[in-house]
Amino acid sequence: MNTHKLLMIPGPTPVVRSIQDQMGRETVAFGDPDFVKDFKELVEDLKVLFKCSGEVFVVAGTGTMGMEMAIVNTLKKGDNLLIVSHGFFGDRFIELCKRKGLNADILSSEWGDIVPVEKIAEKLKEKKYAAITVTHVDTSTGVSAPVAEIGELMKKHPETLYIVDGVCSTAGEPEYVDDMGIDVLLTGTLKAFGVAPGLTMIWASKKAMEKRRTLGDISEYYIDFDKWLPIMKDPSKYYATPAVNMVWALKESVRMIKEEGIENRYARHKKTGRAMQKAIEGLGFKILAKPENRAVTLSDVIYPEGIDDAKFRGLLAEEVIIVAGGLGPWAGKMFRLGHMGNIDKHDMISVIATIERALYKAGAPVELGKGVGILQKALME
Numbered sequence: 001m002n003t004h005k006l007l008m009i010p011g012p013t014p015v016v017r018s019i020q021d022q023m024g025r026e027t028v029a030f031g032d033p034d035f036v037k038d039f040k041e042l043v044e045d046l047k048v049l050f051k052c053s054g055e056v057f058v059v060a061g062t063g064t065m066g067m068e069m070a071i072v073n074t075l076k077k078g079d080n081l082l083i084v085s086h087g088f089f090g091d092r093f094i095e096l097c098k099r100k101g102l103n104a105d106i107l108s109s110e111w112g113d114i115v116p117v118e119k120i121a122e123k124l125k126e127k128k129y130a131a132i133t134v135t136h137v138d139t140s141t142g143v144s145a146p147v148a149e150i151g152e153l154m155k156k157h158p159e160t161l162y163i164v165d166g167v168c169s170t171a172g173e174p175e176y177v178d179d180m181g182i183d184v185l186l187t188g189t190l191k192a193f194g195v196a197p198g199l200t201m202i203w204a205s206k207k208a209m210e211k212r213r214t215l216g217d218i219s220e221y222y223i224d225f226d227k228w229l230p231i232m233k234d235p236s237k238y239y240a241t242p243a244v245n246m247v248w249a250l251k252e253s254v255r256m257i258k259e260e261g262i263e264n265r266y267a268r269h270k271k272t273g274r275a276m277q278k279a280i281e282g283l284g285f286k287i288l289a290k291p292e293n294r295a296v297t298l299s300d301v302i303y304p305e306g307i308d309d310a311k312f313r314g315l316l317a318e319e320v321i322i323v324a325g326g327l328g329p330w331a332g333k334m335f336r337l338g339h340m341g342n343i344d345k346h347d348m349i350s351v352i353a354t355i356e357r358a359l360y361k362a363g364a365p366v367e368l369g370k371g372v373g374i375l376q377k378a379l380m381e
């Protein structure tokens with residue numbers, strides 16, 4: 001019998017009881033004084049945790065909406081933009097920016113690799129860009145971009161805004177808006193925050209807010225920074241109804257992050273991510289991302305010869321472990337395993353043990369307990 005479904009996809013991630021309880025609370029008016037106080041505290045906490053002296057926006061929507069919100073509030077038709085892409089989600093900026101009439105140049109890497117920072121530096125020397133987009137962790141490749149290093153480079157290009165997609169990294173891999181020179185950081189609730197899908201969070205530097213002011217009225221209405229700014233400063237005001245229960249759920253996630261300590265949380269993600277990767281490799285799988293640019297929030301795992309993707313994921317699903325399939329050129333050849341947010345040791349041990357059983361059932365040469373042994377040792381180090 002299996003009673004506990006483990007959602008090990010790269011988002012949504014498992015939602016712990018205390019966060020679910022917030023979603024199950026009796027909904028109140030957006031102007032309810034207790035809710036207004038909670039929302040205000042949440043906005044402040046998000047600024048402090050991610051070291052942002054600018055503004056933060058918390059708006060109902062998904063990660064993709066965050067990408068659009070970042071673009072439309074900082075760029076106008078005809079602006080030059082540099083897109084640094086390490087896979088499917090990096091590429092998502094291409095279509096989005098084309099539709100907005102931006103002149104996008106694209107730097108992309110082979111899947112599993114990164115665009116070297118020197119290449120970005122060269123491009124920035126060649127041409128004036130209004131902004132650059134970098135996807136911190138691209139879930140399609142499991143690659144983590146060197147956002148701090150790129151941030152250092154961007155400090156030499158103050159005329160160019162630095163936009164970071166943190167949907168699969170924020171609260172799992174270090175991101176400091178001011179220190180890293182980030183102008184817009186966007187993320188969602190569904191990945192390393194361990195909350196259900198439903199909210200977008202965007203941090204905007206003072207420089208980004210200044211750029212917004214120069215744009216005047218933009219054609220987007222719901223996702224306009226100008227419309228939401230008064231609400232973020234005083235949530236008792238109305239623009240469009242906030243997702244009351246989701247705000248509470250995010251607040252509980254943030255409370256847990258504060259309790260754990262954000263630095264400890266980053267260290268935990270690193271330790272558990274690397275331990276999971278070691279165990280997986282020990283079982284004969286390969287990981288798509290090169291070791292030097294491997295994310296800690298998820299792993300994109302390539303099957304050994306002879307393992308059928310649908311069958312293998314089906315075997316895991318029979319034991320209620322849910323993993324995601326590969327994207328783009330890697331569909332059918334790999335699976336994507338999330339290990340971020342509020343998963344614990346029990347979850348990880350179960351997942352590796354279940355992967356061993358699935359390999360065994362699929363007829364692969366596997367020594368039961370080997371992956372679990374590697375994981376245990378790595379966790380005890």
Ligand SMILES: *Cc1c(COP(=O)(O)O)cnc(C)c1O
Nearest residue numbers: 062063064089137139167168188
């Ligand atoms: C998941 C993801 C998105 C899309 O988020 P949605 O909530 O599905 O819209 C965007 N960027 C990255 C890096 C992601 O991992």
